[in-house]
Amino acid sequence: MAKKIHLNAFEMNCVGHIAHGLWRYPGNNRHRYTDIRYWTELARLLERGKFDALFLADVLGVYDVYKQGEETAIREAVQVPCNDPFLVVPPMALATQHLGFAVTFSTTYEKPFAHARRMSTLDHLTKGRIAWNVVTSYLPGAARNFGLDGMIRHDERYEIAEEYLDVSYKLWEGSWEDGAVVRDAERGVYADPDKVHLISHEGRYFKVPGPHLSEPSLQRTPVIYQAGSSARGRAFAAKHAEAVFLGGGSVEALRRYAGDIRRQAAACGRDPGHLKLMAGLLAIVGRTEEEACRKLADYQALYSVEGVLAHYGGGSGYDLSAYDPEDVLEYAETDHGRTAAAQFTKDSPRPKKVREVVETLGTLGGRGLFVVGTPEQVADKIEYWVEETGIDGFNVTQIVSPDTLRDFVELVVPELQRRGLFREEYEEETLRERLFGRGIRRLPEDHPGAAYRKQPTLT
Numbered sequence: 001m002a003k004k005i006h007l008n009a010f011e012m013n014c015v016g017h018i019a020h021g022l023w024r025y026p027g028n029n030r031h032r033y034t035d036i037r038y039w040t041e042l043a044r045l046l047e048r049g050k051f052d053a054l055f056l057a058d059v060l061g062v063y064d065v066y067k068q069g070e071e072t073a074i075r076e077a078v079q080v081p082c083n084d085p086f087l088v089v090p091p092m093a094l095a096t097q098h099l100g101f102a103v104t105f106s107t108t109y110e111k112p113f114a115h116a117r118r119m120s121t122l123d124h125l126t127k128g129r130i131a132w133n134v135v136t137s138y139l140p141g142a143a144r145n146f147g148l149d150g151m152i153r154h155d156e157r158y159e160i161a162e163e164y165l166d167v168s169y170k171l172w173e174g175s176w177e178d179g180a181v182v183r184d185a186e187r188g189v190y191a192d193p194d195k196v197h198l199i200s201h202e203g204r205y206f207k208v209p210g211p212h213l214s215e216p217s218l219q220r221t222p223v224i225y226q227a228g229s230s231a232r233g234r235a236f237a238a239k240h241a242e243a244v245f246l247g248g249g250s251v252e253a254l255r256r257y258a259g260d261i262r263r264q265a266a267a268c269g270r271d272p273g274h275l276k277l278m279a280g281l282l283a284i285v286g287r288t289e290e291e292a293c294r295k296l297a298d299y300q301a302l303y304s305v306e307g308v309l310a311h312y313g314g315g316s317g318y319d320l321s322a323y324d325p326e327d328v329l330e331y332a333e334t335d336h337g338r339t340a341a342a343q344f345t346k347d348s349p350r351p352k353k354v355r356e357v358v359e360t361l362g363t364l365g366g367r368g369l370f371v372v373g374t375p376e377q378v379a380d381k382i383e384y385w386v387e388e389t390g391i392d393g394f395n396v397t398q399i400v401s402p403d404t405l406r407d408f409v410e411l412v413v414p415e416l417q418r419r420g421l422f423r424e425e426y427e428e429e430t431l432r433e434r435l436f437g438r439g440i441r442r443l444p445e446d447h448p449g450a451a452y453r454k455q456p457t458l459t
Ligand SMILES: Cc1cc2nc3c(=O)[nH]c(=O)nc-3n(C[C@H](O)[C@H](O)[C@H](O)COP(=O)(O)O)c2cc1C
Pocket: 056, 057, 058, 059, 104, 106, 134, 135, 136, 137, 138, 154, 157, 226, 227, 228, 229, 230, 231, 232, 233, 234, 245, 246, 247, 248, 280, 336, 337, 338, 339, 340
């Protein structure tokens, strides 16, 4: 039987997420991101399309590498203005019954104790439909906004993330026992103190005695997503992630990253089947090929190269305005995102001149899996990419809102369902069950967080 794929919508609480300049496209609703109804309408659309989840990216600073300043990012609305991704989840959860929500949150700047409660609160309110996309951030402005002079070194950010997750697992899995909450009105006992434990964490970066402030939610630990495909990022994903948003713009890079993460997961004692690997997908769909191509031409005419270069500059650390266009872009290690830095250097099949990289970036779809065509043609490419790379699904990027995702829901999803590649109905209650099967509400036994369930009382 054909492998069923997983679909997330890839979004961000801002005007210019990925398709920079397209806020000018007539009828684009992106400017409505500050209206709560924009989000509930989007959530209902995705639920109509039986999507697994809405995946919300986030950053905590302004992109200021390109042309050594923030002007371009602000003028072009490159992920600024940008609002908090957590706060749009409750209204969307109220407007839906099944759709999951994966929210990006960085382990580098805010402490784990308050974050653990925020995630437990959302897991309660969504009835087990919440996921956490674990990132370590890559913008110098974010570091400055949290009182640092500059970014913490790239690999040390992942060391902090390791301890951050340990604290989180202890709070989610090891503090409140099942059955701690008794709600015994006659005896006047809401919770049994003997079943609520300190976590007594003392580590290199965090000191958290506990106990957790939230009572156990359906999933306890939210589904753990991770996005960051550097060598250190892949090692982190192999140990912790249940779902990975892979970087890498080519089939070869995706295949290599996917294989590496699965091999490393097995080496960590995890069943590689307990990780779902997703790639970003830009799909422009028409009822006819001509219609799809006309949409592409209209979108391309408004696509902002300046905006894309500002985005790429922050992600990779490379200010392409400072290079000679005829120079070959060489890999240089920075503390920004190393997946982005590798894309046109180490991951490129041949050396690329800066001029070529700018041309590629300036072309819609230049950075990843991209398809323009009829529903059948899009489904054909989706089948091909899954077979060629071994990935399990996609984060479907919104170009024009809500057109892009509405086209995908109304035209591509039925074709995928017809081919037996995608669910026709939601069957599971929680997000983790949707990814791994009915009854699997909590972390599997082979996940490092599960170890804290077995630990003796920590008080
Ligand atoms: C596909 C993809 C999506 C990402 N999305 C975000 C994001 O929304 N916010 C963020 O701070 N970092 C994001 N990152 C970057 C990493 O998660 C992380 O911030 C890290 O510093 C850079 O990762 P890397 O060097 O392992 O690529 C993303 C990376 C990839 C590959």
